[in-house]
Amino acid sequence: MNKKTTVNRWSTASLPYLFITPALLMIASFLFYPIANVFYYSFQTYNMSKPYYNGFAGLQNFVKVFTDDPMFYSSLWISVKWVFVQVCLQLVFGLLVALLLNQSFRVRWLFRTAAFLPWAISGVIASLIWSNMLNENIGIINHLLMAAGLIHNKIAWTANVHTVFGSVVIAEFWRGLPFFSITLLASLQTIPGELYESAKVDGAGRWKSFTHVTLPYLKNTIILTTLLRTAWEFNNIDLIFNLTGGGPAHATTTLTLYVAQLAVKSGDFGYGSAITVVTFCLLLIFSVVYLKISRFGKDDSQ
Amino acid sequence: MSKLRFVGERTLTLYVPLCVCTLFILFPIYWTLSTSLKRETDIYTAPFKLLPSPATFSNFAFAWESVGFSTFFKNSIIVASATVVCVLVISLLSGYALSRFSFKGKAAFMILLLCTQFIPAAMLIIPLFLIFKSMSLISSPLSLVITYTTIQLPFNTILMSGFIANVPIQLEEAAMIDGCSRFKSILYVVLPVLMPGIIAVGAFTFIGAWNEFLFALMFISNNAHFTIPVGLSFMQGEYKINYGASAAGSMIALLPTVLLFSYVQKYLVQGMSAGAVKG
Numbered sequence: 001m002n003k004k005t006t007v008n009r010w011s012t013a014s015l016p017y018l019f020i021t022p023a024l025l026m027i028a029s030f031l032f033y034p035i036a037n038v039f040y041y042s043f044q045t046y047n048m049s050k051p052y053y054n055g056f057a058g059l060q061n062f063v064k065v066f067t068d069d070p071m072f073y074s075s076l077w078i079s080v081k082w083v084f085v086q087v088c089l090q091l092v093f094g095l096l097v098a099l100l101l102n103q104s105f106r107v108r109w110l111f112r113t114a115a116f117l118p119w120a121i122s123g124v125i126a127s128l129i130w131s132n133m134l135n136e137n138i139g140i141i142n143h144l145l146m147a148a149g150l151i152h153n154k155i156a157w158t159a160n161v162h163t164v165f166g167s168v169v170i171a172e173f174w175r176g177l178p179f180f181s182i183t184l185l186a187s188l189q190t191i192p193g194e195l196y197e198s199a200k201v202d203g204a205g206r207w208k209s210f211t212h213v214t215l216p217y218l219k220n221t222i223i224l225t226t227l228l229r230t231a232w233e234f235n236n237i238d239l240i241f242n243l244t245g246g247g248p249a250h251a252t253t254t255l256t257l258y259v260a261q262l263a264v265k266s267g268d269f270g271y272g273s274a275i276t277v278v279t280f281c282l283l284l285i286f287s288v289v290y291l292k293i294s295r296f297g298k299d300d301s302q
Numbered sequence: 303m304s305k306l307r308f309v310g311e312r313t314l315t316l317y318v319p320l321c322v323c324t325l326f327i328l329f330p331i332y333w334t335l336s337t338s339l340k341r342e343t344d345i346y347t348a349p350f351k352l353l354p355s356p357a358t359f360s361n362f363a364f365a366w367e368s369v370g371f372s373t374f375f376k377n378s379i380i381v382a383s384a385t386v387v388c389v390l391v392i393s394l395l396s397g398y399a400l401s402r403f404s405f406k407g408k409a410a411f412m413i414l415l416l417c418t419q420f421i422p423a424a425m426l427i428i429p430l431f432l433i434f435k436s437m438s439l440i441s442s443p444l445s446l447v448i449t450y451t452t453i454q455l456p457f458n459t460i461l462m463s464g465f466i467a468n469v470p471i472q473l474e475e476a477a478m479i480d481g482c483s484r485f486k487s488i489l490y491v492v493l494p495v496l497m498p499g500i501i502a503v504g505a506f507t508f509i510g511a512w513n514e515f516l517f518a519l520m521f522i523s524n525n526a527h528f529t530i531p532v533g534l535s536f537m538q539g540e541y542k543i544n545y546g547a548s549a550a551g552s553m554i555a556l557l558p559t560v561l562l563f564s565y566v567q568k569y570l571v572q573g574m575s576a577g578a579v580k581g
Contacts, residue, residue, distance in 0.1 A: 015484075019399035020411055022392045023455055030452040031418055034429030041428065100320050113564050114324045117331070120563035122513030124531040125552045128538060129334045132545050138349040140333060174330065228419060235422040238515035242535050256424040264520065269428045276425050287420065 038280075041273035048267025061274030072275060074250060075258040076282075082169070082254055083233045087226055089173050094180020095218075101181065102188045119178035123238030130171035131243055134158055158244050161251050168252055172239050180225060187221040188214070223294045227287060234283065255279055331556075338362065338549035345546055361550035365537075369547060371554055373526060374533035379558075381446050381529055382511040388451040389458050389507045390500060396455075397462030398488065402471070415456040423453065427520055434521060441524045449521070450511045458503050465499025466492070502569035505562045512559055530555045 045057040065072050101112055118126070133139050136156040145151045157167045191214065199209040235256050240246065246253035246261065253261075255275070262272040337345060338361050339354040365371045400408065430449060431440070439445040469492055477487035493500070515531040522528055528536070534555060537548050 013405065016399040016403035016405040016408075019395040019403075023396040023459060024411075026392065026448075026452045026455055027414065027418060030430065030433075030448060031421060031426070034426050034433060035421065037429035037432070038425055096319070097323055100316060100323070103316060105316065109568070111320055111324060113567055114328055116567050117560065117563065118327060120509055120513075120559040121331075121556065122515060122531055122559075124513075124515050124534045124538075125555055128534060128548050128552045129330045131538070132334060132337055132549060133330060135545070138345055138545065140350060143350045174327065177327070231420050231422065235424045237424065238531070241515075242538055256422070259424055260427060260516070260520075263428050263431070269432070272428055276422075276428070280422065280425060283420070283422065 038273045038276050041270055042277045044270045044273075046268075046270035046273070048269065054270075057270060061271050062278070064271065065274055065278055071250070071253070071258060072255075075253045075255045078165075078252065079234060079254040079256070081165070082236075083230055085169055086172055086176065086233045087229050089169070090176045090180050090229065091222070091226060093173075094177055095184050097177065097181040098184035098188055099214075101185055115181055116178045118175045119182065121175055123172075123175065123236065124242050126171055126175040127239050127242035130167070130174070131158060134167055134171075159248055161248055164244055164248060164251050168240055168243055171243060172233075172236065175239065176229075176233070179229060183221060183225050184218060187218055191217050220296065223291070223296050227290060230286070230290075231283060234279075334549045334552055337545055338553050340546060342544075342546050361546040362554070364544075365547045365550040365554060369537055369551065370525065370528070370533060371530070371551055374528050374530045375554065377443060377527055378512055378530040381443050381450070382508045384443075384447045385450040385454065385511040386504045386507045388447065389454050390504055392451070392455060393459045393462040393503060394466075394500075396459045397466050398492075400459070400463035401467040412460075415459055418456040423516060427516065430517070431520055439521075441522055441527055443522075443527055445521045446511075446514075446518055446529070449517050450507075450514060454507050454510055458507060461506075462499065462503050465496060465503070468499075469495045498569055502566050505566040508562060509559045512555075 042061055043057060043059070045053050045055055045060070047053065097115055101108065101115060121129075133141050134157040136142065136154050136159070139157070141157065142151070142154045146154070155163060157163045195213045195217070196209055199213050204212060234254075237254075237256050237260060240252050240254060240257055241260070244252045246257050256279075259272050259275050259279070262268050262275070336352065336354050339357040339359070340351075341354075341356070341358050341360070344351065344354065396411075399405070400412070426449075430445075434440050434442075434445040434448075437445075439448075473491050473495065474484075474487045477491045478484065482490070512529075513531060514529075515535065518529045518532045519535065522532060525533075525536070530551075534548070534551050537544075537551055
C-alpha cells in the first residue's frame, strides 16, 4: 500500500516539469539572460578601458555602426561572401558524398568513417593542418603546383590579399563537408525504396528519379540544414582567427571576428553589443525571408 | 559483356569519386602526421618527402613537456568529462519528459530548444564574460563547463528524446507492474537499453567540449588552465616557425576525438535520422 502511494506521488502531473527544470534553468540563465544583456549594453557606453564614461548612450552606438564605421560594412561584406561560398560548396559536395555513401558496396563503413572524420576536428587543428600545407616555403601545395607546372613562383597563400580568402574557404570546406554528408545521408536513408521502384516503372531514368524523388524528399532537410549552417558559418571564428587572424589588411575579418576583436582588444562592450544586435537582426530577417521563399513545411512530399 | 559494362560504370560513378573524396579528406591528416614525425631539419631541407625518414618522436616530446601539452591535455579531459556528465544527466531528464509525457507547454519547450540553435555564440561572448566576471569564475574551468553544458543541452536533449522514444514503453510498464518505482525502472530497465544513445550523446558532447575554442580563449587567461585548442592557438602564435611541434600538438589533440568518433560514427547517422535534423 505504502509503495503504491509513492508510485502515485511520482506519477503526478508535476513530474515532467520537474524533469525539464534543470534544462530550463540553464538555458534561461546562460543563454537568454545574457542575450537580454546584449540588448541592454547596446544602448550603453560600456568600455572596459574607459570606465568613467560608462552610462546610457541612447542610439549613439547604432548611429555609429551605420554612419561612421567602414569596418562594419567591409566585414559584413566579407561575412556574406564567406557564408554564401561556404554553404554552397558544402551543400553541393556534401550531397554528392551522401549519394555516394548511400550506395551499398564493400567496406562502406571504412569510407564513411573517412568521409566523416573532419567532423571530429576542431577549427584550430584544421587551421594548423592547412597552414602547414599552405606555407610558402615548406607547404606541399606550392610544391605540387610547381611540379605540375601550374605556377612558377612560390605563393604565400595566407599572406597574399588575393589568395587568402580562397585559402580559408578551402580549409573550412574541408572541415565542414561532413556536416552535410552526415545529415543528408541520414535523410536519404529514410526514403522508402518503393518510391524509386515506382519511378522506374514509370520509366524514369537515374537523373529523373533524382530530381523527382530524391530532391523533393530531401527538400525540408536541405532547407533546415542550410539555414542552421548559414548561422553557424556566419559565427565561425576559430578557423579564420587562427589561420589568418583576420588579415592581411582585414581581407578575412568577418563580422564575428570584428566583434570579438572589439571586445577583446579594446574592451568596447557597448559598441560590440550594438554590432551584435544589428547582426542578430540581419540574421533574423534573413531566416524569415529564407523560410518564406523556400516555403518550408508547405510541401506534402514528407 | 553487360557485366563488364556494369563494372565499368560502377568504377566511374562510385569508386573513382569515392577515392578522390577520401584522398582529399585524408591527405591533410596524413601530411600532418608525417610532419609531426619528421626531424626539424628535414622539414626545411626536404619538406616534400611523403614518409618521415628517420622518424622521430622528439616533436611529441617537445610539445608534451616544453610547450605544456601534458597540462592542456589534463585540463581538456577534466572540462570535457565534467561537461559530458552534466549534459547526460540533464538531457536524460528533459529528454525523458519530452518522449514519455504529454504536458502543457511541451510544444513551447520544444520550440525554445530549437530557437537556441539560432543564437550566435558570438552574441554570448560579451555578456557571459561579464556574468562570469561578476561570479569570479573568469579563468576557472567551471565557467567553461557551465557554458559548454548550456550550449550543448538543447541539441542533445532533442537527440536524447529521440533515442528514449525508441525504447519500448512496455519495458517500463512491466517493471512498474512488478513493483518497481518509476525511478528504479528508469535506472534498471531504461538506461541499459538506452546505452547506445547515451554513448552517442556523450561522445558528441565530449568532442564538442574538447574542440571548443572561442569561449576558452575568452574566459581562460591563466595558461595553467588552458585547454588544448587555446594551447594550440598560442603555439601557432608563439612558435610560428616550429611546424614539427605544432603538427605533433595537433596529433595529440586529434587522438581522443578521432578514436571516439570512429567508434560512434555508426550511431551518428541513426541518431540524426531518429528525429534531430529531419525537418
